[in-house]
Amino acid sequence: MFAPGHLCLQILYMKYRLLASCFLLLSLSASAQRKFEAGSxxxxxxxxxxNQGQSSYIDSTGKIAFDTVYNDRSLSDTWADTDSIYLPQDILQVGLKGKQGVMTVLGKWILLPEYDTIDTHSPEQWIVKKDHKVSLYTPKGFLLPFRFEDSNQLDSxxxxxxxxxxxxxxxxNKDELIIPYTYEDIDYCYGCTTRGNYIFAQKNGKWGVVSFQNEVLVPFEYDHEHMNMRSDEWIESLYKNNQKMSINLKTKKVEIDTCECLPGEDVSSLDTQLGPFTGQRRNGKWGLVNKAGKLILDHVYDDINYYNDSTALIGIVRNEKYGLADTTGRIVVPLAFGSWFEPMCGNEVFQSEKNGKEVIFDKNGKQILAQYSGFHEMVMENGSRMLAIIQGKLYGFYNPATGKIVPPKYTSLSYYGDPKFLNVGMGDKYGYIDKDGNTVVPPIYDYVDLHAVPRNEQLVKISLKDKIGLFDIKQQKVILPVVYDYISTYDDSTVMMVTKNGLSGVYDFNGKMLAPVKYRDVVPFDSLYTLLQPKDTGKAEILNKRTHVLYKLPFDTAFVAYEGRLMLVWQQGKSFLYDIDKKQRVEGDYSKGGFPEYMGYFSNHRAIVVKNQKFGYIDGKGNYVVQPKYDYISSFHKGVAAVxxxxxxxxxIYRYGYIDSTGKEIVPVIYDVPQELVQKYSEEAFFGDDDSEILTLMKNNGKKGIAGLNGRIIVPVNFDRISPEKHGRGYLVTLDEKFGLLDVNGREIVKPVYDRIMLDDIEGYDGRVGYNFPVMMKQENADWTYLDERGKSIGVSVAEYIDFSTLDWGAPAGVPVEVPPPPVPLPAEGN
Incomplete structure (x- = not known):
């Protein structure tokens, strides 16, 4: 038990401890709130x-993530590598306290800043050092433990x-050394398609070859360069006494390589594989041996050119004269030409030159087309190949598939756009011919459109002096004269509309007139019917495109309703639907008590009607989808209309609400249409743009709110301005010239008490803004603060705003927008 005096002392001591704890908590809180001179x-x-002129970069929690940027990329770049085969090259290489890391330009960490150095030059693997040890990093992660001073990957x-x-x-796999630390240097054919099982190794200053089992395959008595590297039994990169050696690991035969050329992957430089043949170099001259080992071309040629397995000819050259031999060694074209013979047209012909003139030989070694001077390979749309013949300024062609020669007589020759025909010109007139030179469309027209009629390759549009006609390829005749201003065809139709002097008519694809050129408009319903509107007063007509029968409607004013086979008829101040198939009016709810005064076209199987000066919607049967009880009704937007x-x-003075597609009021008609919208109505003010999922609620006191497409109130009508965030992060709101933030459900996360906010994008035509969390906001006479998605400070404040990028780091990161409040609370169209 304490004496009374001692008890008072104990109470005072406890109060002191409590106050000390409070001061400690306040001190900790103050220290947690870090302040910087400037921030982005x-x-x-x-x-x-x-701070003090030094930049650092903080993450979304306020923690310093890196303080150095080593390359010139920027986090503002919007494109990043997505190829999983290779490591990304559009990266940001950063550092923190002297350690290095890597992230994508989208801000995703690849390697945290905890490494000594990172060499990112290779897209396949990065060389990473940590604590003076090295590893290799790939898309699958680190290949090695950090155990070695240096490393190179030979195989998997x-x-x-x-x-x-x-x-x-x-x-x-074994996690062990299979060759101990023995050699001064190691080399390997890293680029060979077939991985080798040996290395080039240096010992006592000389190079040899060692197997993966540490067996010496070539003694250490050579010099070495990383050239002519191979992975098979041939060694071509060792030198001795300044002479290049050719060594076979199987036979152990060592030769001095006098050729010193660059051999293929799988053969010695002294014995070169040429498809099924072997090229042999003897005394500086080449010969050719077949698969049976028989010499078919003597060692007398300066070079031999094997084209491919599908070509029966072989190029040969001696004393700068070129010729051709066949696969038996027979000389089929003598050594008399000035360049290698080049295969053309799928190896059907070979081209060379002699005395400055191009020459063409066929695959049998016979010279063809000797009377012409120039040639050019043509690749048709279907991949077939032909040879264009050029003589002066005229063009013809040779078809190797048929042997057909079309002499040069055309001023232009084009093989693009069609697999079967070629476009030809005669002066300033054009037509088409086939691959045998037969006329398809005579070259007498200003323009020829070969594929103008859908699914009909027989008909071609032809043009002369800005007039259009139609030419039938099969019949080889003009079926519509070149007198029309316009010819229109439709994917689902068997007829075409022609226009001349502002009037239209209809013809079938045989050129037969189905309706004379006298109508003001021709409107297709579908594949069966077409509506013909008369030039002046008179009855509209319906053309049956199958029977070619014209049927005159019993009405003066009729239009395509764009719903099935229905007509929209306006007659004597009334509107109704007319069924073409049944040839009768459509009855329904809308006809009871008299037809409506007005009816619009159908959209999404609904048409607006006005009856007794009230607006509603009907379906294709004439029944009401929305009863005509409103003074006005909008179009439907994603199943919702404003009434x-x-x-x-x-x-x-109007009030409005919203209905769904069944006519049910999902938002009651209690909201005010501002006078500026009454004067200039705009549906966007109520729905936003086409992608918008919100409905705008407005009152005459200037306050706004938002509802969802289901009618649920998301934001009550309490704010002067509401701007959705363009990426769906929520809403920026203003109230009494102060900014606040709401989440996507309309819950307040930042009270509207801030005077300024920093946005990525200001409000555009769609009424949306752009911002990222943490977002910078500022009250008057206070620092900028960063607020997260919950509206809480991340513990960082800055005195001034700066740009995200530094001058020595790539391009600017875009133009941020500081948004002060509007001088007066103005409504924003679309919100």
Whole structure:
């Protein structure tokens, strides 16, 4: 038990401890709120902050993520690598306290900044050092433990590794050295398509070849360069006494390579594989041996050119004269030409030159087309090949498939656009011919459109002096004279509309007139019917495109209703639907008590009607989808329409709400249409753009709210301005010239008490803005603060705004927009 005096002391001591704890908490809180001289907005999850002229970059929690940028990319770049085969090259290489890391330009970490160095030049693997040890990083992760001074990958499991200045081989699967640290240097054919099972190794200053089992295959007595590298039994990169050697690992035969050329992958430079043949070099001259080992071309040629397996000819050259031999060694074209013979037209012909003139030989070694001077290969749309013949300024062609020669007589020759025909010109007139030179469309027209009629390759549009006609390829005649201003065809139709001097008519594809050129308009219903509107007063007509029968409608004014086979008829102040198939009016709810005064075209199987000066909607059967009880009704937007009631006709005062596609009121008609919208109606003010999922609610006091397409109130009508965030992050709102933020469900996350906000994008025509969390906001006479998705400070404030990018780091990150509040609360169209 304490004495009374001691009890008072104990109470005072406890109060002191409690106050000390409170001061400690306040101190901790104050220290957690870090202040910087300047800061930027967030870009891809990071913001730049500056103190004493030094930049750092903080993440979304306010923690410093990196303080150095090593390359010239920017987080503002919107494109990034998506190829999973290779490592990304559009990366940001950064550092923190001297350590390096890598992230994508979209702000996603690849390697955290905890490594000494990262070499990112290779798209296949990065060389990463940590604590003076090296590993290799690939899209699948690190290949090696950080255990070696240096390393190079030979294959999927074998690595050349270095420790204490010596090289050995490491097997990843076994996690052991298969060749100890023995050699001064190691080389390997990294680029060979077939992986080798040996290395080039240096010992006591000389190079040899060592197997993966550490067996010496070639003694250490050579010099070496990383040239002519191979992975088979031939060694072509070792030198001795300044002479290049050719060594066979199987036979152990060592030759001095006098050729010193660059051989193919799988053959010695002294014995070159040429398809099924072997090229042999003897005494500096080439010969050719077949598969049976028989010499078919003597060793007398300066070079031999094997084209491919499908070509029966072989190029040969001696003393700069070129010729051709066949696969038996027979000379089919003598050595008399000035360049290699080049195969053309799918190896059907061969081209060379002699005395400056081009020559053409066929695959049998026979010269053809000797009377012409120039040639050019043509590849048709279907891949077939022909040879254009050029003589002066005229063109013809040779078809190797048929042997057909079309002599040069055309001023132009084009083989693009059609697999069967060629476009030809005679002066300034054009037509078409086939691959045998037969006339398809005579070249007498200003323009020829070969594919103008859908699904009908027989008909061609022809043009002369800005007039159009139709030519039938099969009949070889003009079936519509070249007198029309316009010819129109339709994918689902068997007829075409022609227009002349502002009037239209209809013809079938045989050129037969179905309706004379006397109508003001021709409107197709579908594949069966077409509506013909008369030039002046008179009855509209219906053309049956199958029977070719014209049927005159019993009405003066009729239009395509764009719903099935229905006509929209206006007659004597009334509107109704007319069924073409049944040839009768469509009865329904809309006809009871008299037809409506007005009816619009159908859209999404609904048509607006006005009956007794009230608006509604009907379906194709004439039944009401929305009863005509509103003073106005909008079009449907994603299944929702705005409906209006007039409170004062003279003053033009309206209230509005919203209905769904069944006519049910999902938002009651209690909201006010502002006078500026009454004067200039715009549906966007109620629905936003085509992609908008919100409905705008407005009151005459200037306040706004938002409802969803289901009618649920998302934002009550409490704010002066509401701007959706363009990426769906929520809403920017203003109230009494102060900014606040709401989440996507309309819940308040930042009270409207801030005077300024930093946006990525200001409000556009669609009423949307752009911002990223954490977002920068500022109250008057206070620092900028960063607020997260919950509206909470991340513990960082800055005195001034700066740009995200520094001057020495790539391009600017875009233009951020500081938004002060409007001087007066103005409504924003679309919100």
């Amino acid at each position: 907005r967030y870009v891809q999850g990071f913001a730049r902050v500056v 499991i074998t690595f050349a590794v270095k420790e204490k200045g010596k090289w050995g081989l490491y097997n990843k 209006y009631e007039c409170l004062d006709t003279a003053a033009r």
